[in-house]
Amino acid sequence: MSVRTEVTGAKRVVVKVGSSSLTTAAGGIDPGRVRELVDVLAKLRTGGAEVVLVSSGAIAAGLAPLGLKRRPRGLPAQQAAASVGQGLLVHRYTEELARHGVIAGQVLLTVDDVTRRSHYRNAYQTFAKLLELGVLPIVNENDTVATSEIRFGDNDRLAALVAHLVHADLLVLLSDVEGLYDADPEHPDSSLLPEVMSVDDLSDVRIGKSGSAGVGTGGMQTKVDAARIATGAGIPVVLTSADRAGAALAGERVGTLFHPTGRRRPTRLLWLAHATEPKGTLVLDAGAVKAVVERRASLLAAGITGVEGTFHAGEPVDLAAPDGTPVARGIVNFDAEEIPALLGRSSHELKRELGAEYEREVVHRDDLVLL
Numbered sequence: 001m002s003v004r005t006e007v008t009g010a011k012r013v014v015v016k017v018g019s020s021s022l023t024t025a026a027g028g029i030d031p032g033r034v035r036e037l038v039d040v041l042a043k044l045r046t047g048g049a050e051v052v053l054v055s056s057g058a059i060a061a062g063l064a065p066l067g068l069k070r071r072p073r074g075l076p077a078q079q080a081a082a083s084v085g086q087g088l089l090v091h092r093y094t095e096e097l098a099r100h101g102v103i104a105g106q107v108l109l110t111v112d113d114v115t116r117r118s119h120y121r122n123a124y125q126t127f128a129k130l131l132e133l134g135v136l137p138i139v140n141e142n143d144t145v146a147t148s149e150i151r152f153g154d155n156d157r158l159a160a161l162v163a164h165l166v167h168a169d170l171l172v173l174l175s176d177v178e179g180l181y182d183a184d185p186e187h188p189d190s191s192l193l194p195e196v197m198s199v200d201d202l203s204d205v206r207i208g209k210s211g212s213a214g215v216g217t218g219g220m221q222t223k224v225d226a227a228r229i230a231t232g233a234g235i236p237v238v239l240t241s242a243d244r245a246g247a248a249l250a251g252e253r254v255g256t257l258f259h260p261t262g263r264r265r266p267t268r269l270l271w272l273a274h275a276t277e278p279k280g281t282l283v284l285d286a287g288a289v290k291a292v293v294e295r296r297a298s299l300l301a302a303g304i305t306g307v308e309g310t311f312h313a314g315e316p317v318d319l320a321a322p323d324g325t326p327v328a329r330g331i332v333n334f335d336a337e338e339i340p341a342l343l344g345r346s347s348h349e350l351k352r353e354l355g356a357e358y359e360r361e362v363v364h365r366d367d368l369v370l371l
């Protein structure tokens with residue numbers, strides 16, 4: 001059977017592996033599984049591809065040293081476990097990669113690193129340099145400092161955003177299941193979907209709960225969400241089990257291939273569309289809705305009739321039509337409490353009365369996505 005050229009032709013590949021594929025049944029990192037994965041990644045590298053690994057498992061790796069039996073519920077305990085486990089995890093990878101003469105680098109990311117423009121550029125440059133130096137970057141969320149409000153929450157979504165950030169040609173999601181099934185694979189009648197061409201192919205798929213609730217956080221839903229983010233940005237995705245990583249990366253038709261459905265967009269906008277919780281709402285008049293939706297214009301204070309919620313400049317807010325239906329999401333340039341004084345007034349008036357600082361758009365067109 002022919003190989004998948006989306007896979008064999010990829011020059012830069014992001015591989016994401018979940019906690020369930022790295023841990024033993026009793027919890028804790030399974031050195032044998034890390035070794036098998038590293039052997040596959042090293043082979044991919046030798047074949048000429050650049051590889052970025054997004055690895056979960058910090059929390060799982062920290063459980064045993066702390067005498068914990070299962071993933072703790074509270075955030076501080078998870079952060080402590082991640083703090084203990086992340087070093088151990090990367091140590092394992094470093095040792096295994098060294099057997100192949102490959103240097104490992106650790107990259108811990110927070111949400112800000114892909115949403116704030118200056119951080120984003122910085123993160124991009126770091127990855128570019130690491131890859132140029134032949135290093136294999138190992139990425140995880142910076143769990144120890146992430147709070148519940150500011151976190152990716154799951155590494156599937158993080159992997160999709162990293163794939164976009166590094167301009168990857170392919171994203172491979174490795175789990176403990178062979179691929180995406182049309183129903184929970186526990187169900188005897190469920191069958192594997194070898195290809196997903198568009199979101200329409202997902203409408204009948206039933207997604208059950210995570211099979212590894214003890215260690216992972218993602219479950220199948222977050223993998224499908226991640227695949228949608230990546231394919232919507234033009235990046236094909238292969239979803240399969242860690243056991244089949246070698247076959248999948250050789251282009252064999254294992255697991256599920258999600259075909260690209262869209263084109264590249266700035267990462268901040270991907271994040272805004274797929275991964276944010278709005279902190280408030282700006283209610284627009286009909287003219288402003290038209291300007292934003294049809295003419296893709298920036299939102300000016302003159303078109304705003306109301307403000308809901310508490311937010312600060314730089315945070316995501318929804319832009320709603322007069323009936324309250326959200327039509328777009330954007331990064332706002334003012335704090336919520338500053339906006340009432342600006343409502344319905346022209347930029348010119350604002351500049352004259354409040355100073356040049358207040359002349360700017362409330363949401364710039366470059367920081368807006370339509371919903």
Ligand SMILES: Nc1ncnc2c1ncn2[C@@H]1O[C@H](COP(=O)(O)OP(=O)(O)O)[C@@H](O)[C@H]1O
Nearest residue numbers: 018020175181183208210211212216218219220
């Ligand atoms: N429709 C489905 N197709 C595939 N797997 C599914 C589906 N619905 C639920 N699952 C479950 O999702 C699990 C994968 O999620 P999880 O264990 O959280 O993975 P990871 O730790 O790799 O992120 C599978 O083991 C499977 O039991």
Ligand SMILES: N[C@@H](CCC(=O)OP(=O)(O)O)C(=O)O
Nearest residue numbers: 019057058059155216217218
């Ligand atoms: N950052 C966390 C992983 C969170 C996560 O998404 O886990 P998983 O569902 O196993 O991919 C950790 O390293 O433990």
